Amino acid sequence: NATHTLAVIPGDGIGPEVTAEALKVLEAAAPDGVKFEPTRYDLGAERYLATGEVLPDSVLAEIREHDAILLGAVGGKPGDPDLPPGILERGLLLRLRFELDHYVNLRPSRIYPGAESPLANPGEVDFVVVREGTEGPYTGNGGALRVGTPAEVATEVSVNTAYGVERVVRDAFARAQKRRRKLTLVHKTNVLVHAGRVWSRIVAEVAPEFPEVTVDYLHVDAATIFLTTDPSRFDVIVTDNLFGDIITDLAAAITGGIGLAASGNINPDRTAPSMFEPVHGSAPDIAGQQKADPTAAILSGALLLDHLGYPDAAAAVEAAAIADLAARHPGATRRTAEVGDAIAARVGG
């Protein structure tokens, strides 16, 4: 018997709608004797607009004490003058990823039977992007001069440490070893030569530890071609934080839509809780209407189950989501909660 504490951050827009369904399915999937104890944290746009608080240190300290974190999405309506872009994204989401050392941002992509890929002939698509989660251009290392003038200068400096690159590359190799043994480094070494050098060197240095893994390299622009024309060639992709952000939205699009794409922000060393969230954002255009597909959040819950040591329960959630997809009627629309209920019922039954 075990009880696992979950810090739940529903967040903004469709975040609360999809998180409710993910929790519903988690409860249905919990193995006998296992209980989840959710604590909700009202972080996000509403709290910020009411109090000016984004992520108080005391709240971060509380969140840190949980076994895992489930997050919906954060981010306000575009153009809201009271909520400039970046406040919540940087101050809440990225701060959690950085402070909790989520250096593996794991984003699996599969074309499930029944999912509607926009590609005519995609073949068997099943790959995982291991996106670096704590460095790159995301660190906030940069600045601006003469802001608002014609002479404005802005820099965003990408940080790539040998330590940070090595740990994520080693994780990606280990995942490839357990899968189809193919690793693709995606970067832009022909232009970003300083960062490119450290990524290439470390991949080459770690490779001999995994002699069965075939290593490949693609520039990120070419990677978008192959993700569209030949996605079945990929097994594990390891890449920088920003490239990983961009190619995983593309990966979601080719595998049936952003409503299906799950992710885990993993701290493999388990020095802090890992955080599970859909790849998508707060979708202000459909928020509050029960139109969002909760499948991405539910599949993120499956990644959470796997991380906490329940691979069978994780597989059951994935199977239930696949069955739900296969049973969808083209053109029919269901409310967010109906999809969650249907998947929870399949898990329970």
Ligand code: NAD
């Ligand atoms: P988005 O992912 O929120 O939306 C892009 C498009 O996909 C929209 O048309 C939306 O309706 C649709 N969509 C997204 N999730 C869906 C779902 N579950 N079911 C059906 N349709 C879905 O991206 P955006 O519009 O660029 O960003 C909106 C806000 O979310 C911004 O403030 C952004 O910073 C933030 N954001 C947050 C996260 C996160 O919290 N992890 C991720 C991405 C974006």
Ligand code: IPM
């Ligand atoms: C994602 C999002 C975030 C990112 C933003 C909201 C900070 O786009 O999780 O993919 O860029 O990582």
Ligand code: MN
């Ligand atoms: Mn993104």
